[in-house]
Amino acid sequence: MNRSEDHMRAYNRGMMRSAVVSLFWAAIADRKKRGGFTFQALAKALGRDKSAISRWFSADAQPNWSLDTIADIAEALNLDLQVTATDRVTGAVYGSTGVRHAPMGLPAKPVVTTTVSGDRLRITKAPEYVATWGTKTRSMAF
Amino acid sequence: MIVARYLAGHLMTVSRRSAPRVDLEKLENIDEIWALCFRKPKPGWRLFGRFLAQDIFLGLRMYDRNELGSVENYTRLAEETVGDWDARFKGIPPLRSNNLTDYLSGEMYRDVDEPI
Numbered sequence: 001m002n003r004s005e006d007h008m009r010a011y012n013r014g015m016m017r018s019a020v021v022s023l024f025w026a027a028i029a030d031r032k033k034r035g036g037f038t039f040q041a042l043a044k045a046l047g048r049d050k051s052a053i054s055r056w057f058s059a060d061a062q063p064n065w066s067l068d069t070i071a072d073i074a075e076a077l078n079l080d081l082q083v084t085a086t087d088r089v090t091g092a093v094y095g096s097t098g099v100r101h102a103p104m105g106l107p108a109k110p111v112v113t114t115t116v117s118g119d120r121l122r123i124t125k126a127p128e129y130v131a132t133w134g135t136k137t138r139s140m141a142f
Numbered sequence: 143m144i145v146a147r148y149l150a151g152h153l154m155t156v157s158r159r160s161a162p163r164v165d166l167e168k169l170e171n172i173d174e175i176w177a178l179c180f181r182k183p184k185p186g187w188r189l190f191g192r193f194l195a196q197d198i199f200l201g202l203r204m205y206d207r208n209e210l211g212s213v214e215n216y217t218r219l220a221e222e223t224v225g226d227w228d229a230r231f232k233g234i235p236p237l238r239s240n241n242l243t244d245y246l247s248g249e250m251y252r253d254v255d256e257p258i
Contacts, residue, residue, distance in 0.1 A: 014143050015150070022152040022250060029249035039258045054258050059155040059165045060181050138149050138197040138246075 017062040020070060025057055027077050045076035144180050148199070156242055156251045164254055174236040175223050188216075190223040192236035193245050202226040 001009070031037035043050040056063050065073070074081050085094045093101035144165055148154060158168040167177045169190075178201065180187035185208045191201035202223045210216040227236065237245060242253055252258075 011143060011146070015146060018143075018147050018152045019150070022150075025153040025252070026248070026250065033249065050258070057153065057155075057252050057258075058254075059163050059179070138151055138199070140145065140149065140199045140201060 013064075014062055017064060020065065021056060021061070021063065024073055024077065024079075027079055028057075031077075042076055046072055143182070144178060148178065151248060151250055154246060154251045155254050156246070157254050158242075159255050161254045166251075169217075169220050172217070172220050173224055174238055175220050177220070190220050192223075192227055194231075194234075195237055196244055197247050200227075202230075 028037060028042075039050050039053050043053045046053070055061055070081070083096055084100065086092070087094070091101075091103040092099060147165070154166050155164040156166045156168075157164040158170075160167060160170050163181070165179055167179060169175045169177060174192050175190055176192065176199070178189040178191070178199070180189070185206065188205050188207060188210060189201040190203045190205075191199055194200050203219065203226060205219065210219060239245065242251055243249065245251075
């Protein structure tokens with residue numbers, strides 16, 4: 001494996017870890033807003049220290065959870081997880097019970113696209129900036 | 143990685159009090175200048191910029207962390223970023239708020255200044 005492939009693999013792994021951490025954070029943030037959630041209770045349900053839970057959601061933490069740990073956290077948060085995979089070329093969506101969505105045709109080709117774990121990075125030229133990046137969620141320019 | 147995580151809408155750790163080891167830091171005593179912190183690989187990079195609106199971050203200067211060096215030099219270069227904004231976007235104010243939700247939507251941030 002060459003250096004570029006090493007970087008891509010590390011990137012994909014990091015984004016996968018970040019996606020799972022962010023998924024659980026979304027539930028935690030929502031529960032906190034509605035009241036009644038405590039990290040102490042979550043730590044107790046998982047049989048871990050509160051400080052360990054806090055570290056999971058720290059900058060650059062990107063914990064490499066096992067599937068067992070992910071299942072434990074989901075259970076502690078009273079969440080049912082749904083797993084799907086999207087074909088990067090055809091857009092077909094697969095679930096654990098088979099094909100969920102088979103596209104009629106290929107997606108339109110953007111200017112430059114790098115797709116990793118379903119997140120899309122699009123690079124375009126803009127008059128004011130060197131480049132702009134955007135997703136449906138956030139955008140950045142410089 | 144940090145840019146990809148930001149764009150994907152993933153969890154970001156945020157501080158407005160110069161807490162160590164966060165993803166996004168609002169620099170104290172500098173008018174609405176934020177630093178997006180690339181911490182790995184060491185020594186990392188800092189992208190100084192401002193929010194134009196919710197979820198829209200405009201990066202204005204980027205430095206190797208070693209190049210920034212001392213606190214004094216870091217602060218001086220960050221302060222100069224205000225002038226960069228004024229030169230490019232004269233008359234357009236940056237986003238200003240006391241509420242982090244106004245900067246990042248969806249509650250997908252952890253305010254490390256608040257105890258969990």
